[in-house]
Amino acid sequence: MNKLKEYINNISYLNENVFRELEKCFTPLQLQKKDFFVREGEYARKIGFLQEGIVRAFFFNEKGKEYNKQFFIGPSIIGAYTSLLLKQPNTIAQQALTDCKILVADYERIEGLYNDFHEIERLGRKIAELYFLEKEKKEIEMALLDADKRYLILRKKFPSLEALIPQYYIASYLGISATQLSRIRKKILQL
Incomplete structure (x- = not known):
């Protein structure tokens, strides 16, 4: 308790x-x-x-x-x-x-x-x-930010989440496809 x-x-x-x-x-x-x-x-x-x-x-x-x-x-x-x-x-x-x-x-x-x-x-x-x-x-993030920015916010808010759950859950949360998430992750890793 x-x-x-x-x-x-x-x-x-x-x-x-x-x-x-x-x-x-x-x-x-x-x-x-x-x-x-x-x-x-x-x-x-x-x-x-x-x-x-x-x-x-x-x-x-x-x-x-x-x-x-x-x-x-x-x-x-x-x-x-x-x-x-x-x-x-x-x-x-x-x-x-x-x-x-x-x-x-x-x-x-x-x-x-x-x-x-x-x-x-x-x-x-x-x-x-x-x-x-x-x-x-x-709601504001979903309406005003692109998927790259929403993904970075998610990573900051839940730093260990990606290692623990399937990627398609994260993609769904971000309002994008798993393929889009894969592209975003690849792009960010290259920076």
């Missing part, structure tokens, strides 16, 4: 008593590579604290083409947030790309702490704000 405490306190400090109440909500979970944290079509009920490992968030378009929306590398919060908030079926699956160590909590149980512990409610808001800012940043 030390990783969870450190991660949380970097976002919004919780005193020891409040953290202990939040900590009671979490239980350990191991995901093996290719296991799902949440599937498309399921109603999400849990959030997770990814301690170690890599999880991808992805979806398919109407033609069946796969898009990788996000990568989560521990330490990170994972979960189908839209499904949790709207209580609707999930549209974006989350799957382990490596073996993962996760702490899992029932989202409603955490929400139940909001009235008693405003520090936990503030933490939830700050986490939502961070993910909103990250989402907006990626």
Whole structure:
């Protein structure tokens, strides 16, 4: 739980008593590579604290083409947030790309702490704000930057990612083909 405490306190400090109440909500979970944290079509009920490992968030378009929306590398919060908030079926699956160590909590149980512990409610808001800012940043990058620049940003943000997962996942995340990614990588290596 030390990783969870450190991660949380970097976002919004919780005193020891409040953290202990939040900590009671979490239980350990191991995901093996290719296991799902949440599937498309399921109603999400849990959030997770990814301690170690890599999880991808992805979806398919109407033609069946796969898009990788996000990568989560521990330490990170994972979960189908839209499904949790709207209580609707999930549209974006989350799957382990490596073996993962996760702490899992029932989202409603955490929400139940909001009235008693405003520090936990503030933490939830700050986490939502961070993910909103990250989402907006990626949308702007996808719209305004060419694939070379997006690739360099990915490498800076996730320096070890390329060595751990298949290249076609990275290409999908960048919105390009695997062939285009190969060309970009070759060009950058030659610089």
